[in-house]
Amino acid sequence: MNLSICNKHKSPNYSIRNSLNTIDTIILHYTGMDSAKSALNYLCNEKSKVSAHYFIDEKGKLLQLVEDDKVAWHAGVSKWLDRKNLNETSIGIELVNPGHKYGYREFTIEQYEILEKLIKFLINKYDIKIDRILGHSDIAPSRKLDPGEKFDWHRLAKKNLSIWPENVLDVPTAEHPDELLYNSLLNIGYDVKNYYEDSIFAFKRRFIPYDLEAIKKGDLLKIAYSVNMEFNKIRSSY
Numbered sequence: 001m002n003l004s005i006c007n008k009h010k011s012p013n014y015s016i017r018n019s020l021n022t023i024d025t026i027i028l029h030y031t032g033m034d035s036a037k038s039a040l041n042y043l044c045n046e047k048s049k050v051s052a053h054y055f056i057d058e059k060g061k062l063l064q065l066v067e068d069d070k071v072a073w074h075a076g077v078s079k080w081l082d083r084k085n086l087n088e089t090s091i092g093i094e095l096v097n098p099g100h101k102y103g104y105r106e107f108t109i110e111q112y113e114i115l116e117k118l119i120k121f122l123i124n125k126y127d128i129k130i131d132r133i134l135g136h137s138d139i140a141p142s143r144k145l146d147p148g149e150k151f152d153w154h155r156l157a158k159k160n161l162s163i164w165p166e167n168v169l170d171v172p173t174a175e176h177p178d179e180l181l182y183n184s185l186l187n188i189g190y191d192v193k194n195y196y197e198d199s200i201f202a203f204k205r206r207f208i209p210y211d212l213e214a215i216k217k218g219d220l221l222k223i224a225y226s227v228n229m230e231f232n233k234i235r236s237s238y
């Protein structure tokens with residue numbers, strides 16, 4: 001695969017990874033700073049104590065800041081399914097975007113194209129499953145909004161790089177709606193035990209970005225149930 005990677009900028013912010021075999025997750029972020037340059041400086045400054053393995057600017061230039069065999073510091077306090085501290089087992093990818101604080105805007109086609117190539121490359125290299133390609137807000141819903149509702153997860157799913165419910169299913173009537181919503185989000189992987197409301201918002205940003213505010217409870221439930229079924233289907237195929 002022709003993946004052109006710039007290695008000019010390196011971050012000192014990493015720790016030792018015991019084995020490449022532990023990598024099974026990809027976490028997507030936006031930089032959330034006023035410019036690509038300031039984000040790059042921040043991620044490469046040892047005082048910041050943050051980093052990511054990869055960085056993709058809006059023209060589609062791909063940089064590697066931390067080698068895959070090191071643990072980059074991008075996820076922070078995080079949880080998905082039974083796992084905490086996802087830095088240890090993941091690859092972090094930063095997409096340049098000012099984010100909600102500095103003028104959130106659409107990600108560029110160039111960013112998607114190189115991101116998709118990179119994800120395919122990592123999937124093949126580390127045997128990563130698509131139910132483990134996640135957003136920062138999925139694993140830290142109370143603290144993080146990125147990559148946010150403008151990130152096109154559906155586009156990734158069409159290329160088999162993410163999960164999307166193609167059909168919205170009717171929910172089983174025997175189950176209590178509130179319990180079903182809670183259990184659907186729990187089974188997908190969200191930390192509903194500690195952050196139920198935040199998990200709902202993170203779920204909406206990812207799976208119902210076209211209807212963040214107006215979504216009715218019944219529709220939210222149907223979509224959460226359908227997404228959960230899709231995750232189950234994918235997981236049972238491994």
Ligand SMILES: [Zn+2]
Pocket residue numbers: 028029030074136144146
């Ligand atoms: Zn992030």
